[in-house]
Amino acid sequence: MSYAAGVDVGSTQTKAVIVDRHAEIVGRSLISTGADVVAAAQRAYDLALEEAGVEAGRVGGVIGTGYGRYKVEFGDTQVTEIVCHARGAAKMFPGTRTVLDMGGQDTKAIRVQPGGEVIDFCMNDKCAAGTGRFLQSAAAALELHLDQLGPTALRGKRPVEITTTCTVFAESEVLSWLSRGRKVEDILAGVHHSIASRSFGLLKRVGIEDEITFTGGVTRNAAMVAVLEEILGSRLNVSEDSHYMGALGAALFARERASGAATPAGAGGEVA
The missing domain is CATH 3.30.420.40 (ATPase, nucleotide binding domain)
Incomplete structure (x- = not known):
């Protein structure tokens, strides 16, 4: 698995992050969510892939998060944003x-x-x-x-x-x-x-x-x-990536899941 992705569908904006095998951000995007949440999730993902220069077929796992996480129809599973923001924050700032x-x-x-x-x-x-x-x-x-x-x-x-x-x-x-x-x-x-x-x-x-x-x-x-x-x-x-913490956390979980690790507590849950 070379890459993994997280898509954070918020009430106002949708963010997507692509990470590589070293868990480093290689692509990201931010767009207005708008009325069509499904389209926003797909568009954000496509833009992040474009920035990363990565084809979708090379992405080994995708996790959706945020209030619209169930609208990430191409995702493998969903994880609440509380868990994802915590994980993203710890990655960006280990302390x-x-x-x-x-x-x-x-x-x-x-x-x-x-x-x-x-x-x-x-x-x-x-x-x-x-x-x-x-x-x-x-x-x-x-x-x-x-x-x-x-x-x-x-x-x-x-x-x-x-x-x-x-x-x-x-x-x-x-x-x-x-x-x-x-x-x-x-x-x-x-x-x-x-x-x-x-x-x-x-x-x-x-x-x-x-x-x-x-x-x-x-x-x-x-x-x-x-x-x-x-x-x-x-x-x-x-940091300049603080807006992307939820999507980053989701991408990190997707990377681990694709590598055989257990999905974190809060996956698919209703807590937003």
């Missing part, structure tokens, strides 16, 4: 003992053993107030692109207090602060502090142990990284 995964639909705090085996985890339980979806709502209210949120929030000097626990009301609260004359950067700083505080609560529930690795799409937001590090009093492990 990882705690993982914070912040995606569009939910946020997860995961405590792991050396090597990435999951000890405990918990997820946000109040709407999407501590997730990337909350940032999308704020961006819509302020008529900003998502890429503008982090740089703008970093300029905030007096963060407002965001009290809503539901994304449905986030836009109204943001507009309320705007109508009171507060600066956009202070409003966004408040939004980031609100999300980070909720994430900190999740981390405390599973137990925080260094090193802490941040995964998911929100890792690209510099303000979120900065606020989390301020609250935690610790630096986060973040």
